[in-house]
Amino acid sequence: MRWEPSASLETIFKRARIYQQIRTFFSDREFLEVDTPVLSKSTNTDAQIASIRAFNQHEALYLQTSPEFAMKRFLAAGSGSIYQICHAFREAETGRRHNPEFTLLEWYRVGYDYHALMDEVEVLIDTLSDRKNSYRRVCYRDLLIEYTNVDITSIQLPELREKSGELLPSANTEDLDFDQCLDLLLSMVVTPCLKGYVFVYDYPISQAALARASVGNPAIAERFELFHDDLELANGFSELTDAKTQRSRFDKDNDLRAAKGLPRYPVDEHLLAALESGLPECAGVALGLDRLLMVLLGLDSIDQAICFTD
């Protein structure tokens, strides 16, 4: 029986050092460290994310797919800027870069928008990698034009399917919807070309998740992702603070789930009530710590970064 950790001792020590550096980084900036429950009666409605269920006697609960909802309840209660290091869980996500249980660093900066938060992400990553890195920032639309010649502001679905099929002959694009085509292009054509740290920002509003719409352009969400080469490391937003918009996004997610034959998930009424009472203007980001370790130590697969994957 192989009982040893799947990560090397070097990685285990590096993880411990990074946790210390993170805590120093945020305490220097007067963030509050918080701890939210892993088990919840409601969960993320995102149709592309499946929650792992757990049972307490006869009550079905969900393992959190991210600590976002609970953290926003702290913010609405007046906590000020907060962070936490936690485990998150996603069903059926297994692969070289995915593990159903993984580690997130998530933080919220009161008074920041997503551009200011990108600056802070850079400072943190420089701190954790003990060097000054260079970062590229490019908006989603420009990035897609650069590598695929697809302009999301003008292309229609039939043409997008055709174009995606040409760029990726291995895929059957006939039954993909607009966002699925974009995901396919981004994952399989665009990100494999990226080099070093790259922020992609201003996602289409259909992929807003919990980001607010851009003040100047309702077709765009104030959302960013950070990649290192083709590895996705972080996802951040200027947070949506409007309860009504948030409820309608949850409902739309659940309608999409139903259309795909997936179960509707219970909506987090506590979060909606918190937004109702008032969430301060803030920006938040989740950074995958296992993947960051892969980058910092040059590891090929996530099981080398996670201590136990058996």
Added chain:
Amino acid sequence: MASYSTSEFRSGLKILIDGDPCSIIENEFVKPGKGQAFNRVKIRNLKTGRVLDKTFKSGESLEAADVIDIDMQFLYSDGEFWHFMVPDTFEQHAADANAVGESHLWLKAQDSCQVTLYNGSPIGVTPPNFVELDITETEPGLKGDTAQGGTKPATLETGAMVKVPLFLEIGEAVRVDTRTGEYMSRVKK
């Protein structure tokens, strides 16, 4: 027939793609944190031997292919077909040139090999990794030359051409790696 979802894809799994039996070589899960998941799969078409890339939406299912590998004994070739027998049952199968492919270069009567059956018919033959075959044709050997590194071409009893050391003679046996077609050692009879 059973079917397999992308989450069950693993190396060696046999599935039907565009009506052809295929074997999965590699399966990579690709998913943006928020967005559609895909599986990028490297597949070998078992009929043509060609390797191709396919991309599926995660959760899609493909029909299983009724493909099995069975150890059989090679009996003989009649010029058109190569005949094999399952040792336990004496059941015989005839494979055509398409199914046998380049493997015929390593097939010696009585040797065992792996025959791949699709819906009960042979579509592929895999020789053992190492075979021992007699030299039927080669230039005369250079006496005493066992240390020098030179090689010469030799024809083996199955028709395969292999580079062998200079000292070997017609009638001697050699051990060959069938995956690379390279001479490994001389076999003492």
